[in-house]
Amino acid sequence: YKIIILNIINLIIFITLLYCLCLGVILMKSVQLPETRKIIKTFLIIFGCWIPLMFIDFRLQGVPVFQNVFPYGLLSLPIFYFVWNFFSLYFGFNYLDNLVHSLVKKEKKDGFEETLEEDVLENTFFERYKFTNREREVIQLLVKGYSYKMISEELVISFTTARTHGYNIYQKAGVRNKIELINLMKQNH
Numbered sequence: 001y002k003i004i005i006l007n008i009i010n011l012i013i014f015i016t017l018l019y020c021l022c023l024g025v026i027l028m029k030s031v032q033l034p035e036t037r038k039i040i041k042t043f044l045i046i047f048g049c050w051i052p053l054m055f056i057d058f059r060l061q062g063v064p065v066f067q068n069v070f071p072y073g074l075l076s077l078p079i080f081y082f083v084w085n086f087f088s089l090y091f092g093f094n095y096l097d098n099l100v101h102s103l104v105k106k107e108k109k110d111g112f113e114e115t116l117e118e119d120v121l122e123n124t125f126f127e128r129y130k131f132t133n134r135e136r137e138v139i140q141l142l143v144k145g146y147s148y149k150m151i152s153e154e155l156v157i158s159f160t161t162a163r164t165h166g167y168n169i170y171q172k173a174g175v176r177n178k179i180e181l182i183n184l185m186k187q188n189h
Helices: 002-028 034-060 064-069 076-110 112-121 123-129 133-143 148-155 159-173 178-188
Strands: none
Touching: 002 034, 034 076, 123 178, 133 148, 133 159, 133 178, 148 159, 159 178
């Protein structure tokens, strides 16, 4: 009776899990956000791979030869929980990282930098101080908070060239640093 009851319970669990997997696949089609679809798809794949492994693990536990070779079974449940938790943490950290980046972008847009970017795009400031096109690009990146190293990478120029452009900008504008340049740009607005 014990083996028959265990087999019936295993069959009910297997059918229930298979039903949940099918339901998840059907409901995934109604999800609109691609990021959410990716997350659900990943977890459905994990779940779909675990169901047969779990079924095989439970079926082989009753075989004496298998018990001698694998005394703890195939460890399907611990493996499932490890993989499930790993991807939960991975997607959780990605979500938090994207949330922080979107909040930082929002703060920048709401604040001071947005008005400065509009100022930079006005040619009157550039024409007044006779900046070259490359110096204009460097000014726009300086206003966005780029360092000379980041400017050199963005514009594909050497670090020394980026620093020289910065020096020339400060000389033409008659300022000593980026803060004074930004203040001058605000005054000219």
